[in-house]
Amino acid sequence: MRTVFILVLCFFCLSNIKAQQFGGNPxxxxxxxxxxxxxxxxxxxxxxxxxxxxxxxxxxxxxxxxxxxxxxxxxxxxxxxxxxxxxxxxxxxxxxxxxxxxxxxxxxxxxxxxxxxxxxxxxxxxxxxxxxxFNHGLSTAMRYLFGQEGYALAINTAIPNWFFEGDAVYQETSLSPQGRGRMPSFLKGFPALWQSGKEYGWMKLRNGSYKDFTPSHYVLGYLLVNYGIQEYGPQFWKNVTHDASAFKGLFYPMQKAIKKYSGLKYKEFTHKALNYYKHQYQTSAFKNNSFIKDEMELSPLSQTVTHYQYPFQIAKDSLLYLKTGNNIRPAFYIKDKHKEHRLRWRDISIDNQYSYRNGKIVYAALESDPRWRWRDYSVIKILDIHSGKQRTLQHKTRYFSPDISADGTLIAANHVKEDGSSALVILNATDGSILKEISQKDIAYFTNPKIINNRTVIAVLRYTNSRTSIASIDINSGSIELLIPPSFTLIGQIDAKEDKVYFSAAQHLKDEIFYYDISSKQLYKLPTNGVGSYFINADYDKITWSSFTASGHQLKQVDISKAVWEPVSWSTFTNVHNGFSADTSHPSFLHNIPTTIHSVKPYRKLTKPFNFHSWRPDYEQPEFRFTLYGNNILNTTQTQLYYLYNENNRTHTAGGSFIYGGLFPYIRLGTQYTFDRRSIINQKLKEWNEWNSYVGLSLPLTWTSGRTYKTLTLYSDYHYRADFHRGSTQNDFRNLRFNYLRHGISWSQRVPTTVQDIFPRWGYRIASQYTHALNIYKSWQSYTGISLYLPGIAPAQHLVLNGGVQYSGNSTRIFSNNLPFARGYTTVDSAGAYTASANYHLTLLYPDWGFANILYLSRIRANIFFDHTRPFDKYGVNGHSMQSAGTEIYFDTKWWNQHPITLGFRIGRHLTPAPANPRNFFFEFLLPSLL
Structure with a gap:
């Protein structure tokens, strides 16, 4: 029963995880x-x-x-x-x-x-x-009982995340002329599985895999929502979600509601829906008798998902590309007639696009403001493939999709300003100065600009009315000449040569490769295998692209002489119905929006500073806690009011805390009052109430630059404690009033992790804390710890080394221990101690197995550990050494197909005697920490 209670509380914690940034605006x-x-x-x-x-x-x-x-x-x-x-x-x-x-x-x-x-x-x-x-029945009750987070827990338990996102994608598709439901690139995951013959079970499709590709719940949700409306009418999901959110049928409410309104069991409904789309693809997108017969597969198949993107033929026998995957960090590679060489790990970026010309790679990387996390930048990097040297063109810019000229003097990029407007900028490749900026009111975005020569840039134009086209732009005059008429056919990822423009475009259920001949004004299509072809490059008499498969984006290539291009009429190209959308779509909805003039008023940053929204219980032995939570809308304040009961000493505590993050340092304060504390001192019963308060400053700095994430945290707190004696012996004890300061600093740096990584393959963290009393006592305590993350023998294996030392000065020790002792031992009172541990983490198995839509097991992993701790007294004399070794087994699970929780157990052996435990072996369950 206790385990079930802990899992429920974990779900409460998960419901409060958001994409927001606390105190992120200056x-x-x-x-x-x-x-x-x-x-x-x-x-x-x-x-x-x-x-x-x-x-x-x-x-x-x-x-x-x-x-x-x-x-x-x-x-x-x-x-x-x-x-x-x-x-x-x-x-x-x-x-x-x-x-x-x-x-x-x-x-x-x-x-x-x-x-x-x-x-x-x-x-x-x-x-x-x-x-x-979704505010019905039990969901409404949870809202009253636990506030907004309780309501979130209820509806996220009743209604799966695939419906939330699939229904939202359906709205953006049905009420507009575009939307992801009309994009083959969005829908390509399932046909890739079907084409490869992979038929995964429902729970694997819902929960994903560390090893295999599975479509996201956005895609799954859109297909199911679209199918439900198409087969059962526009009121179908309204009825289903009403009953599900009310928990009509306490267990599996969504499944029971679907059966009620469709007449099909849940499994039959999902199976029938996916088979409907499978049939659509098999009778259209896959059926093409003009596929290239001589295309070559350039990328070897991998057991885990691996993507080869943006290929560039840089010599007759050398191919450059970006490679990334479930166990591979993004990096630039060159494949020649001998083998594949890694050129350089790519800097952290939000977009995989890059360009190449004459020995130079140019791409946009992410840089962030250390303190204000809502402020980040896209900066241009120029990498010389011969020397391996890279430089940053400028900092604090917002440039995207850069391209470099053949002579290396110019860079074209899309400049997106904070007001959302877009401009094509021509930059000096030496110092980053703007030579020309071109914009037009009805152009929302200049996508994938390509420099043809020092006078002309070819770019895909994304218009405010959702249409796309390709245009030739004169750098000197700023004039824009359309090469392809604007339409709702999605176009992108161009590769431009003097008189030819290659690109990918959506055609019904597949993204195809095209080229436009500028001189003859004729459009051609290159039919290819697979479910979508992207990142085309034409150089050295070869055409190279990436074909999306169930193993990731795979490189394909054909000699230009063997490529059979089919002429395509403009009506065929532009008047095609792409993707899937039910018959009830309303593309004219956006044409009828009334324009209302709204009054503009200042908004005070501290509007509703407490804004209590949720309340929930929490239990971590031996303490039961009930907390009231509050955040303001701009997310610059966090408030907690709580009651705490300790079942060991039977004390009651009331307290609260408040953090303000709207200034450069965080301001933190808190107070708590504990009733009915008792202790036997010198054979006398001491009874007292205890008041603890603190106020402090902290400075959390986190930023991204280059190939690592970096974090620096500084803090300093003032603490005050007062004891109020009570009972018959209150005059026998001196009133206790003391205060102390606590200061700390930590620094960490790490590389990004991949899907399969348990920890970063490279990284470290150093933390130090110093605490000292200000009156009565002269006690102080210092602590320093370090963690080092190193790669293991194989991917998804990690060596983690930890060390630390703590010392409490003077004879009176009033501060609690911060040092982790060797596993399997209890903490002992000592003037100081040092500790070291080695951990080797590795994945044992990816089961991808589930049970009854309740429990899904994604990964089983192990940690082999060795710990050593040695306490010492104030004279530096070593105490009893504590050494242990053993294994931890972790199970990475998902509950109800969307709540991730890691559970495990530890079995170890004492290598030195443990006074509190005469047995050599110890066993412990590892339950998730409650946030």
């Missing part, structure tokens, strides 16, 4: 608001037009949405974040709010050509609509 940011009965749009200064667009569309969706899940409407706060370069957004409960990351995605085949702010609003406000209308 205090100089001035905030404004547009307020209505539907939503409050909160935005930085000079973003009025962006906020008005969101406000008008949100209001229109709330009042006239044809895809209705119910009529409940609760006002939401939407915060616009224009300083980050990540294209994303989220809606959360605890507190109820949404944040839009307003910088558009760089790759057209990532999220499509729909105007970014429109797509964000269509998708994220659907989540608001979902949260507003």
């Amino acid at each position: 205090p100089s940011t001035r905030w404004y608001q547009m307020d209505s009965d539907t939503a409050r749009i909160i935005f930085p200064q000079k973003m009025d037009s962006m906020a008005a667009k969101v406000a008008n569309l949100v209001t229109h969706l709330a009042r006239h949405n044809p895809l209705n899940l119910g009529n409940q409407l609760k006002k939401v706060d939407i915060v616009l974040q224009p300083q980050t370069i990540n294209a994303n957004g989220y809606v959360s409960l605890g507190p109820f709010r949404s944040e839009f990351y307003t910088t558009p995605p760089a790759d057209n085949f990532d999220l499509g050509s729909l105007e970014w702010l429109t797509q964000l609003t269509l998708h994220e406000y659907r989540h608001v609509h979902q949260y507003n209308n």
Whole structure:
């Protein structure tokens, strides 16, 4: 029963994990608001037009949405974040709010050509609509009992994440002329599995795999939602989610609701839906008699997912590409007639696109502000493949998809400003100065610019009306000449040569390779195998591209002389129905949005500073805790009020804490009062109440640059403790009043991890803390610890070394121990101690096995450890040595197909005697820590 209770509490913790950044905006940011009965749009200064667009569309969706899940409407706060370069957004409960990351995605085949702010609003406000209308039955009860996080726990248990995201993708598709449901690049995962003959079970499709490719729950969800509406009508999911969120049928409520309204068991429904799409692909996308007969496979098949992207033929027998995978960090590789060589690990980036010309690689990398985490940058890197040297063109820029000229003097890139506007910039490749900037009001994005010569750039244009085209742009005059007429056919990833423009484009259920002959104005298609062809390159009489497969993006190549290009008419190219969307789509919905002039008012940063939203129990032996949680909408304050009961000493504690993150350092303060403490001292019963308080500053600095993540944390706290004696012996003890200071510093640096990595393959962390009393006692304590992460013998294996030393000065020790002792031993009171441990982590098995849609086992891994701890007294004389060795087995699981939890056990042996445990062997369960 206790284990079940711990798992439930873990789900509470998981429900509070969000994409938000605490205290991520500088205090100089001035905030404004547009307020209505539907939503409050909160935005930085000079973003009025962006906020008005969101406000008008949100209001229109709330009042006239044809895809209705119910009529409940609760006002939401939407915060616009224009300083980050990540294209994303989220809606959360605890507190109820949404944040839009307003910088558009760089790759057209990532999220499509729909105007970014429109797509964000269509998708994220659907989540608001979902949260507003799943408030039924047991879900409502959980909201009253535990607040917004309790409500989130209930609806996320009743309704799977595939529906939340699939339904939101369905809305962005049905209510617009684009959307991911019309993108073969979004849908390509399942046909890749079917073409390879892989038929995974439902639980593997739901939970994913560390080794094999599985489509995301976004894709799975869209296909199921679309199928449900197509087969059972537009009210189907409204009825299903109403019953599921009310927990009609306490166990498996979603499955029972689907059976009720479709007449099919859940397994039959999902199987029938996926078979429907499988048939569609097999009768269309896979059936093509004009496939290239002589295409060569250049990348070896791997047992784990591996991607080979953006190939460039740099010599007759040398191929450059970006390689990444489930156990491979992104790196540039060159494959020649001898073997594959790694050129360099790529700097951390948010986009895999790069360009190559005449010995130079140019790409955009991520750099972040150390303190203000909503502020990051996309900076241009230039890598010389011959010398291996790399340089940064400029810092604090927002440049995307760069290309370099043949002579290495110019760089063309897309410049996205904080207001969301896009411009094509021509830069001096030596110092990064802007030579020319070209923009046009109706062009939302200049995608994949390619320099043809010092006068001309070819680029894909993404328009504000969601259409795409290819244009030739004159650098000197700034004039734009269309080569391909604008249409809703998705275009991207071009490779331009003097009179030919190669690119990928969506055609029904597959992304195909095309080229446009500028001189003859004729369009041609190159039919290829597979479910989608990307990153085409034409050089040295070869055509190379990446074909998406169930093993990842695989390199294909054919001699130009053997490539059979088929002429394509413009009507065939532009008037094609791409992807899947049910018959109830409403592409004209966006044409009827009323334009309302909203009043703009300042928004105070400390609006609702406490904003209590959730409350929940917590248990970690021997303490039971009940906590009330609060956060303000701008996420600069965190508040907790709590009651705590200790079952060992039977004390009651009431307390609270508050953190303000709106200034450069965090300001932290807290207080707690404990009742009825008791202790026997000199054969007398001491009874007292205890008051502990603290106030402090901390400075968390985290930034990304180059190939590593770095973190520096500084903190200093003032603590005060007072004891209030009570009972018959209160006059026998001196009143205790003392205070102390605690200071700390930590520094860490690590490389990114891959899907299969347990820890970073390279990294380290150093932390030091010093605590000293200010009155009565002269006690002090120092602690220093270090962790070192090293690669193991094989991928997904890690050697982790830990060490630390702690010493408490003077005879009176009043501070608690911070040093981890050897596993299997209890902590002993000593003036000091040092410890060292070695851990070898390795994966044993990827079972990809589940049971009854409740438990799914993704990975079994082990840790072989050796620990050594030696305490010493104030004179430096060593005490009893503690040494242990053993093995830990961990099970990485998912519960109810979406809640990840790691459980395990430890078995070890004392190598030196353990006074508190005369047995040589020890055994412990390893349960997840409660946050």
